[in-house]
Amino acid sequence: MKEGQTVDTEKAGWEPRIIAFLCNWCSYAGADLAGISRLQYPPNVRVIRVPCSGRVNPYFIIKSLQHGVDGVLVSGCHPGDCHYINGNLVARRRFAIFKSILEFMGVEKGRVQFSWISAAEGERFSQVIKEVTEEIKALGPGKRFVKEI
Amino acid sequence: MQENQKHLREAAEKLLSDKKVDVIIGYERGTLPLRTRPVFIREPDETKKLVWNSRCENNLSFYLKTAKGKVGIVAKGCDARSIVGLIKERQVKREDIFIIGVPCPGIIDRKKIEDTLEGRDLQEGVESDSQVILKGEGFEEKADKDKLLHSSCTTCTHRNPVLYDTLIGKEIPEPKMDEYSDVEEFSSKKDNERWTYFNDETSRCIRCYACRNACPSCYCPQCFVDQSLPTWFGRTPHPSDTLIFHMIRTLHTAGRCVDCGTCSRVCPMNVELQILNKKAEKDVKELYGYEVGTNLEELPPMATFKIDDPQEFIK
Ligand code: SF4
Ligand code: SF4
Ligand code: SF4
Numbered sequence: 315m316k317e318g319q320t321v322d323t324e325k326a327g328w329e330p331r332i333i334a335f336l337c338n339w340c341s342y343a344g345a346d347l348a349g350i351s352r353l354q355y356p357p358n359v360r361v362i363r364v365p366c367s368g369r370v371n372p373y374f375i376i377k378s379l380q381h382g383v384d385g386v387l388v389s390g391c392h393p394g395d396c397h398y399i400n401g402n403l404v405a406r407r408r409f410a411i412f413k414s415i416l417e418f419m420g421v422e423k424g425r426v427q428f429s430w431i432s433a434a435e436g437e438r439f440s441q442v443i444k445e446v447t448e449e450i451k452a453l454g455p456g457k458r459f460v461k462e463i
Numbered sequence: 464m465q466e467n468q469k470h471l472r473e474a475a476e477k478l479l480s481d482k483k484v485d486v487i488i489g490y491e492r493g494t495l496p497l498r499t500r501p502v503f504i505r506e507p508d509e510t511k512k513l514v515w516n517s518r519c520e521n522n523l524s525f526y527l528k529t530a531k532g533k534v535g536i537v538a539k540g541c542d543a544r545s546i547v548g549l550i551k552e553r554q555v556k557r558e559d560i561f562i563i564g565v566p567c568p569g570i571i572d573r574k575k576i577e578d579t580l581e582g583r584d585l586q587e588g589v590e591s592d593s594q595v596i597l598k599g600e601g602f603e604e605k606a607d608k609d610k611l612l613h614s615s616c617t618t619c620t621h622r623n624p625v626l627y628d629t630l631i632g633k634e635i636p637e638p639k640m641d642e643y644s645d646v647e648e649f650s651s652k653k654d655n656e657r658w659t660y661f662n663d664e665t666s667r668c669i670r671c672y673a674c675r676n677a678c679p680s681c682y683c684p685q686c687f688v689d690q691s692l693p694t695w696f697g698r699t700p701h702p703s704d705t706l707i708f709h710m711i712r713t714l715h716t717a718g719r720c721v722d723c724g725t726c727s728r729v730c731p732m733n734v735e736l737q738i739l740n741k742k743a744e745k746d747v748k749e750l751y752g753y754e755v756g757t758n759l760e761e762l763p764p765m766a767t768f769k770i771d772d773p774q775e776f777i778k
Pocket of ligand 3: 669734
């Protein structure tokens, strides 16, 4: 692979594996709505339901990268909508610093993403998943932090 | 410096003989030339052991968590900021400590002295206001203190303790500078370069955890790397595990690290990750307007939030 080239063309046909941590009350319900409404979105995401975006410890994300997933999405309720009042607001600060440090250390922008999706936004859910999948596809396979033994 | 050392001893002696404190945590001469070590003084006549110079490198606030009774503590600018943090995080009570603040012109990096010596044996070191004289077999040379300062000290803008009960000597002027120019320069490098830098640095790490054990902010009874249920991250020196240890430690100390430089000074493998701590410090300042350890009122930034916190990074 040439320097600066992020996509390994030898691995054409490669599809990214993305883990999505969705909060129970908004984003997971948004995903449900997308399903019920028969909206299409890329099958690259594996959903893990969590009580709240505030439940998502940065460990979950970094551990996912260590295990070799190509991208991580964390999604919660819009500010003001959190079932636990402010879990998402605490999470927002935590993720801001986490993302900044991650990128400072050299992890590509876009490898780890965050979104707010409400229970009524089925359409938006499928849109976000499309965008995230496209962006991670463009980055190529995740290599940083992967623990190869 | 000599003046301040005299004042320090006098102040300490008075505190102990007036029974205002039970113990004083300060620095004494070390066994090697140009080294000091922490000392715990309980008797007034022992106060002559106390020293104050540019080699008083330990962040003594570290000892507050375990000290008993009323404790007097010698605090430089960064130590005082750590103390403020510990009070805010309810690790120590304000009324249990007596802070002997000392304005600090900067601490000498002993690794830089080692570099100057190039393997020669140092037998004696003498410090004046601006220079250090290094003596050994067949050599005697002078080095400018400015050039030997620890990197944390060259960008320090809090030389005077922010909180103290008594101040030794006079306040010194705070330098005006862009304290994060190194972070910006580093940020402008390519992803690959930055990734390589961190990989190179952490590849030397032997996971001795001295950096964590010496850090005043790392006081968790059980650190995440020691947890076994669940075992979050491997305790191996595998590059991925090591990088993650350092990354998560940076996250845990974000908004709490005062850039005292202790973690890099204690590292036996010269792993240099100060830039990571500084990046977190810069982030909390820019995003949340929080300057670590400068006042007792504001909540630590990662323990609170505002409804209108920046969120451009969220889709
Ligand atoms: S992380 Fe290092 S520089 Fe920051 S407070 Fe701890 S020991 Fe000091
Ligand atoms: S690295 Fe984190 S968990 Fe470990 S002692 Fe420091 S703050 Fe606590
Ligand atoms: S002190 Fe140095 S070698 Fe030890 S764990 Fe920290 S960085 Fe690694």
